[in-house]
Amino acid sequence: MSGLTLSGIRKEFGTFVAVEKIDLQIPNGSFVCLLGPSGCGKTTLLRMIAGLEQPTNGEILIDGSDITGIPTHKRNLGMVFQSLALFPHLTVAENISYALRIRGASKKDQTARVDELLEMIHLSGYGDRKVSQLSGGQRQRVAIARALALSPKLFLLDEPLSALDAKLRESMQVELRQLQQKLGITTIVVTHDQREAMTMADIVVVMGEGRIRQAAPPVEIYRKPADKFVADFIGATNLLPITRDSGGVAQLNGAKLEGITLDENEGTLSVRPEDIHLLSVGEGTVEGTVAFIRDLGATVETFVDVDGHQVMASCSPRERRPLQVGDKVGVSFDKGASVVLTS
C-alpha cells in the first residue's frame, strides 16, 4: 500500500492516554491537517510519525514497510517545529545545509542546494545572515527550506504559523499550499486554526480527546460533520435538540420539521448560521424573538431566542430585514443543509 498508514496507534504517558484508536491512511502527495483543540493529541500523533515519541501500541507504515521502531534520524523526513528550532549559532545557509553536511555532501553540492532552496523561499542572498537578523516570516521560510533540504518523503509541520501575525499567517498558508503542490510531497500539518486547515488541506483530520473524530475533505467536514464535536469545532453552528414524532419526522419544540427525518428518539440538528432564514411571523417553521443583532459590516448576525434556545442567523447586509431587538420572527431552516446528528 502506498502512502503513510497509521494503524491502531495508542500512546500513554503514565496513566494518561494521549491518543488512542488512530487508524488513518494518507495517500502519497496529499496535504493533511491534523486539527483539534489543544490537548487533543494532535502534536503527539505528529511526533510519533516523526519518531520523536514511541507509540505504546500500533504500527506506522510508509509504503507498506513498518517504520515504528526506526529512530528519527534514520527516517527520511523533514520537520518544522513550533519554535522553529533554527540553530542560533549557524547562519541561514549553514542551517539549511545541516542535513546535507551530516550526509557528507560536498561543499559544491551544499552550496548549489542551498541556493536553490533560498530561491524557492524567495530569500536569495540571505545565506550569510544570522538567524537573529531575520524577521518572523523569514525565519519561518528558512525553517521550511531546512526541512526540505533532502527532499524528504514526508514533510511534518507542528503549528508552523502560530507565531506569525494574522495577515502574514494567511499569506504563508497560501504559499505553503502552493509549495506543497509544486513539490508533490506528502505533508502533515498540526494546527488548531480551522481556517488554516480549510485553506491548505486535501484532508482535514479533526481530533478530539485523543481520537480521530472525522477525516474528510474540508468542504465535507464543514457540510457533513460526523458528530456534534466536529460540527461545533468547525465554524459556527447552531446545535438544536430535536425529537422524533410517530411518523419519523424530526420535531423542534413540538414544531414539525418537514423533510428532516430522525431514526432515533432524540438527536441534534446542526444548522450553519447562513442556512437559517428569518421570515415574518407565521411563515417560518418555528417562531422566536430577536435577542441581539451584531452588524459586522460584511455579515449581519441575528440572535433569535426560540423557546429558550439561541439560534444564530447570519446574512449579508443586503438581505437584512429591518428587525429590531424584541421583534417576533419566523425561523426556517435550509433542510438540505441541515445535518442530523445522533449519539
Add this chain to the structure above:
Amino acid sequence: MNQPAPNSVKDYGPLLYPALMLLVFFAIPFGIMIAVSFFQRDPAGFYTVDFVFSNYERFLSAFFGKVLSFSVGLAVLVSLICTVISFPFTYLLTRLKRRTQVFWLVGILSVLSLSEVIIGFSWSSLFSRTAGLTNLLVSLGILDSPTSLYPSFGAVLTAMVYQALPYTILVLYPSLARFDTSYLEAAKTMGASPIRAFMNVMVPVQRNTLIATLIMVFVFALGSYLLPQILGRPQHWTLSVLITDQAIYQSNMPFAAAMAVFLVLISLALIGLTLLIGKEEKVVS
C-alpha cells in the same frame, strides 16, 4: 532595556551600595596586599614600609615558575574534567522527573556542606592501604594485595574534582534546564544521531555557559591548598600552599603578598584570554 541613561549624580544612587561593598571587601584588602608586596621583610618582626622589587625578583626563579605552572595546569585539568563530566550529567538530570531531580540536587548540594578538611581526610582513608578502596578490589579478586594510592597526583586530582563537581553542576543546571530540546529533535529529524546532535547543537548553543563554567571551576581549583597538602607529595603542592607557608610559617608577608598578587594577575590574564578566544570563535562561526 528602555531605561534612560543616567544624567545626574542622583541617578547613580543605586550603584552606591554595591560600590561600597566592592571597595570594603575587595579593593581595600587587595590594595593593602599590593602595598605589602613591595615592603621589606623584617625577620625580627613583621615588615617595614618600603618600596622594593626584591619580593618579585625572588619569585622569578625556576622553582616558583614550576610551582606556578603546576598550579595553573592542575586547575585547568580539574576544570576540564569537571565540565566534561558535569555537562552531559546535568543535561540528563534536567530531563528527569521533578522529584528525581530534587533528590539528586539535594544529594549533590550536601557535598557542599563538607569542609575541605573533611573531604581531604575522607579521601586519604579511601586511598589508604589499610582501609582503602584497594581492599575492595582485593576481595573482588582484581588485586593481589591492598596498596596505598596516596600521596600521588591522581589522589589530589580525584579529591579536587570531587570537591568542585557540585559547583560545576549548580552553575550548569539553570541554563541546561532552560534549554529548548526541540533543537536536538530538529537535528535528529535532519539525520543526526543523538550523540552527533548533542555535539553539533547542544555544545555550541551552550558555549557561553561552558566558558563561564570552565572559568569558575578554574578559579575555584586555583585557590585549593589543603587537598594537595593532604593527598599529594611536595611536588604536587600548589602556589597557594607556598603562599600559606610563607605567610604563616615563615612570617614573610611581603613575599607571600607578592606571590598572591602574581597569582591573581595570572588568573585574570588567563580568564581574559579565554573570553577573547570565545569572542573570536563566535565571529568566525
